[in-house]
Amino acid sequence: MTMIGKIVLLFVLLFSAHPFLSAQDSNSPYMVLDTARYVVRYGFKYMADTVNRKMMEGETVLEIGKHVSRHCFRGHDESELSYLERSSWDAEPKFRFPSYDPAIDNVYIGYPKKNRMTAAMNLGCVGGFLYEEDVPKQDWTLSDQTKVVGGHECRMASCDFGGRRYEAWYAADIPMSLGPWKLGGLPGLILEASDSSGEFVFTLNAIESASDSVVPITMLKRKYRKMSRKKCFSYRARMYREPATFYSALGVLPNGMRIVTPKGGYPYNPIEKED
Template identity: 25%
Template sequence: MKQLFSIFFIALFAIANAQDKDSKETANRFFYELTFKPKNDSAKLEKVMSVLDIVKDRSVYRDYTVIGQDSIIKVQIEAMQKSGVFKDMSKSIRMPKFSEKIVKIYPDMKVQYIERIASGFSPMGIAYNETIKFDWKISNEKEKIGAYNAQKATAEFGGRKWTAWFSTELPFQDGPYKFSGLPGLIVKIEDDGKNYSWVLQGNKKVPNWEELSYAEKISNMSLKVTEMPREKFEKTFNDFKKDPFASVRPMMNQEMMSKSIPGMDGTIGDMMKKQEKMYKDFFNSNDNPIELNQPSSDKKKK
């Protein structure tokens, strides 16, 4: 049963982020509403909340969806543990819109871009590292963005032209996604085609901050990642997107696939098919990446 749980937690949370050792620091958490255009051939826009957590030696940027549902997930998992009956959690929780975690290491702002893939019955982290030197052009133009006095700056990155507004009232040379390097926190940034736009919505202190969520803890994830050149990273992740259960399937014989799951309709095989469809729908939902010049023939992004 433990292996079975592992399969489905990989399917539900392989897009999440992890660490080996919990941090007992206080984090400055900044909430950014991201408005984005997932499809090139559509004018439809979607919105998602993302967070930038800043601690002493680094920042962590990610989709807030899984973190925000931690208490709901905890209640459901504890109920399953108590009853011994598995429940299909995909019916009651929302999936994130984006799967990457981006860590910036201070003070040199080295960027580590992390994704999770399945490796047998366990999640595996893969990552590439880069140091980005943004060539910001700071303007004298100023504007009030939310509660903060902000100043305009522009730069080119990832094949797009970006306009950022930063505030020295927030003394962090950081921002959402990979953006950084201005004399204050970026409170708004968008590309000239308005494909991606982040706007700061609020912030708070998070005492006893832990990078690892409850869902990630029970999924036995690790902060350890396999670092590789970006081209190899793109190929490895694209292979996973094409066949998410490639490493699990050889470990599942026909007898195991035909077993029913207590408390659920269908067999383990049925659930794997459902989870595989969920993965592929997720990965195919966005063909308009933030960075247009990724070193990969497959430009689809989560």
């Protein structure tokens, strides 16, 4: 059997397996939605500050389950959980804002049901926000242009989405129509993607099989405020641009805590532009 044939067979076997049905751990801070069969790691470069043209680097993770997939910024849940579990605010009377956060949501495809998507934003002491909508569809233009990414021959495709123009490279020998963030719908897994301005760039770091271990796809247990995407974006934009006013208006800070913010707010360059 050829290498491509083996990869296709492995995907078929993994995705025909029984879904993750173990009981939820009531003591866990996470809710289990599915179990990952594959984990795709992307190097992520993003321009948080468009004035100073400051590029930041990190890693995002795409967890692919039978029913649900999740894309998130690596380590986000752990840092958020640490924040929520603080026993006291007394040791830190000043609230400092994550000034170079990439403003990218945790995206769950297939949750709460097939063909639906949930995007969650965990905004520290403000709380959790989420919106639910149909899985977004991109109108891709396919190209005959090819290149090799991570040992896979990929083809190029382009589309306009979320106020940006994207170029993506997908591997037809990996038959999954997923990719980083909300990008997907191509006849193969997206291994690289970038917007035309070069402000958001995803490059493949690794594709890992989770067939020999249980890798749960989780969502942090917390009270989320469910609202429209437009309203979620409006809240987040205000938090960056007018943090002191925003936090004070919501009344979420403990008594005596003051907010340390620069004049004029923080750089705000979300991957998905506001409508």
